[in-house]
Amino acid sequence: MRSRTLTLLAATVSTGLVLTACGANSSNSGGTGSSSASSSAQAGGGASGKVGVILPETATSARWEAFDKPMLQAALSAQGFEADIQNAQGDSQKFSTLADGFISSGVKALIIAPSDPAVGAAVEAKAKGAGIPVIDYDRPSLGGSADYYVSFDNEKVGQLQGQGLADKLKDKPGAQVIQIEGAPTDNNATLFTNGQESVLKPLYASGALKLVQKQPINDWDNQLGGTTFEQILQGNGGKVDGVVAANDGLAGAVITILKKNGLNGKVPVTGQDATADGLMAIMRGDQYLTIFKPIKEEAEATAKLAAALAKGDTAAADAIATGKLHDPKNNRDIKSVLLTPTLILEKDIKTVVTQGYVKASEICGGDLAAKCSSLGIS
Numbered sequence: 001m002r003s004r005t006l007t008l009l010a011a012t013v014s015t016g017l018v019l020t021a022c023g024a025n026s027s028n029s030g031g032t033g034s035s036s037a038s039s040s041a042q043a044g045g046g047a048s049g050k051v052g053v054i055l056p057e058t059a060t061s062a063r064w065e066a067f068d069k070p071m072l073q074a075a076l077s078a079q080g081f082e083a084d085i086q087n088a089q090g091d092s093q094k095f096s097t098l099a100d101g102f103i104s105s106g107v108k109a110l111i112i113a114p115s116d117p118a119v120g121a122a123v124e125a126k127a128k129g130a131g132i133p134v135i136d137y138d139r140p141s142l143g144g145s146a147d148y149y150v151s152f153d154n155e156k157v158g159q160l161q162g163q164g165l166a167d168k169l170k171d172k173p174g175a176q177v178i179q180i181e182g183a184p185t186d187n188n189a190t191l192f193t194n195g196q197e198s199v200l201k202p203l204y205a206s207g208a209l210k211l212v213q214k215q216p217i218n219d220w221d222n223q224l225g226g227t228t229f230e231q232i233l234q235g236n237g238g239k240v241d242g243v244v245a246a247n248d249g250l251a252g253a254v255i256t257i258l259k260k261n262g263l264n265g266k267v268p269v270t271g272q273d274a275t276a277d278g279l280m281a282i283m284r285g286d287q288y289l290t291i292f293k294p295i296k297e298e299a300e301a302t303a304k305l306a307a308a309l310a311k312g313d314t315a316a317a318d319a320i321a322t323g324k325l326h327d328p329k330n331n332r333d334i335k336s337v338l339l340t341p342t343l344i345l346e347k348d349i350k351t352v353v354t355q356g357y358v359k360a361s362e363i364c365g366g367d368l369a370a371k372c373s374s375l376g377i378s
Contacts, residue, residue, distance in 0.1 A: 047080040047307035052102030056115040056139070057090035060220040060249050062275050064113075067295040067357065068138075072111070075296075075303035081108065081310075090219070092119045099123040103130050108310040111135045111302055115219075116185065117142045133309040136334070137302055142187060143329035147309060148321050149336040150302045152293050154188050158195020160343045161270040164289045165242050166199055166209070168268045174207060175241035178232050179214035180225050180254060182246040189216065192246050192272070200244075212236050217250060226253030233257065243269045248278030248290055255286045274344050274352045276362045282346050283363070283371045292342045292352055301337040350377050 053072055055064045069085050076083035084102070088095035095114060102110055103126055110127050112134065114120030120141025124134045128145050136146040169175040179196065182189030193214075203209040213232045217225040225245070233240055238261060245251035251271035258264040268288035271278045281287035301320060308316035321335040344352060352358050364372035372378065 047108070047310045049081060049108040049310060050105065051076055051081045051083050051109050051111065051306055051310075052099075052105075052107040053083060053085040053111040053137070054095055054098050054102075054113065055085065055087045056095075056113050058087060059090060060222060061247065061273065062249075062277070063273050063295065066275075068113075068299065071296050071299035072137075072302065075299040076306065078300075079303045079307040081303070081306065088115065090115050092116050095119050096123060099126065103127055103132060106130075107132060109133050109135065109306040111137045111306065112141070112146075113137045113139045114141055117144070117187065120144055120146075133306075135302055135305055135309075138298065139186070139188060140325060140327065140334060142327055144327075146334060148305050148317060149325050149334045150298055150305065150321075151188070151325075151336070151338060152298070152341050153338045154191035155195035155198070157272060157291050157293070157341045158192040158197075159199055160195075160291055160341060161192070161244060161246075161272065161289070162196035162199030164343055164345070165244060165268060165270055166203055168288055169209060169242050172241055174210055176210045176212050176236065176239055177204075177242045177244065178212045178229065178236075178240050179244040180229050180246065180250050181214060181216040181244075182250070183218055183220050184216040185218075186220070189220075189246060196244055209242075212240065217246075220247070220249065222249045222253045225250040226257055229254050230257045230260075233261065240267055243267060245269050245271055247272040248275045248281075248287075251287050251290075252277055252281065255281060258286070274357060276358050279344075279349050279352065279358060280363050280368060282344070282349065283368050283375075288345070290344045292344045292348075292357070294339060294342075294355070295357070297339050298337075301339070305337070346375070350375055353377050 055068060058065050072085060073083050086098050088098060096119060110132055112120055112123060121144035124141055124144040124146055127134045134146045136149040138151050140149050181193050204211045215228050217228060243254050245254050248271040251269050254269055255264055258267055265285040271287055271290040274290045274292040278287060278290040304320055305317050321337050323336040323338040324333040325336040326333050353360050360377050364377060
């Protein structure tokens with residue numbers, strides 16, 4: 001599954017749909033683990049006490065452990081909190097058990113990114129009963145009661161993916177496109193698709209591009225994404241001119257199949273999350289683009305909201321969360337921070353490294369040393 005100084009230019013989005021899962025990336029970072037930091041270390045925000053954080057999993061995206069966990073840890077510590085950050089590893093029962101523990105211990109705020117929105121909504125109901133404020137982080141719990149939501153403009157993510165691919169294929173009339181989308185239960189995945197199709201549907205209708213097939217992938221399962229893509233490719237006589245892959249993990253699975261068929265580097269593939277694997281694939285020419293999401297900004301906005309809520313200062317929280325996300329399940333607007341994503345092509349990779357999201361040492365070894373040098377990455 002599975003990019004972020006707080007420039008809270010929160011885009012005010014009012015789409016009828018809501019989000020879940022940021023797509024994410026490849027490697028399995030393993031371990032549940034918890035992370036704690038003493039509030040005495042940095043009391044910058046004037047808050048105190050313990051905050052509980054539950055992240056969704058590590059199997060489909062490197063982002064949760066590589067980016068979100070350390071960035072949330074730093075941001076919450078800077079506000080004066082003791083942060084206990086756990087990962088449910090895609091297990092709904094474990095997610096609920098972790099939440100019960102945080103609620104019973106009386107955390108000042110609960111920050112959750114559920115794999116299953118129904119589980120998130122149930123947790124929020126328990127927290128509300130205990131008087132504990134909840135922030136939906138990156139993924140909303142549709143039908144829930146979270147006080148605030150912090151994520152990215154996820155339709156914009158999809159628009160960037162769709163437009164990037166369309167631009168690449170503009171000189172190839174009738175180019176055949178396969179769309180490998182995220183989990184159908186993940187509202188973020190729905191929003192990514194909506195954004196893509198705002199660009200691509202008119203092109204399909206005009207014949208400028210041809211949609212071969214669009215297929216969501218349960219649980220953002222990279223292996224399933226690869227086998228599904230292979231079946232679609234074979235069913236289309238081995239022909240494809242462009243692939244919309246919802247994140248870098250699915251892009252990697254698609255690229256594996258393209259390599260098997262001698263098509264890698266010939267077929268542009270989209271991605272998302274600006275992971276090390278995705279950036280290396282771009283430099284090798286196997287992936288065309290990814291989407292950079294400044295997770296540091298997401299983490300800092302979340303921590304500032306938690307500090308305001310812990311002090312009962314809803315006016316301060318509302319000043320931070322100037323956007324809205326509509327939850328169609330209970331027909332309410334969730335006060336939100338919706339940050340702006342950025343398109344990353346090969347020429348833009350240095351930006352991700354310069355801002356500290358990926359180290360040059362992670363992506364510039366071996367066969368990529370010369371490419372990194374040519375891009376000014378060191």
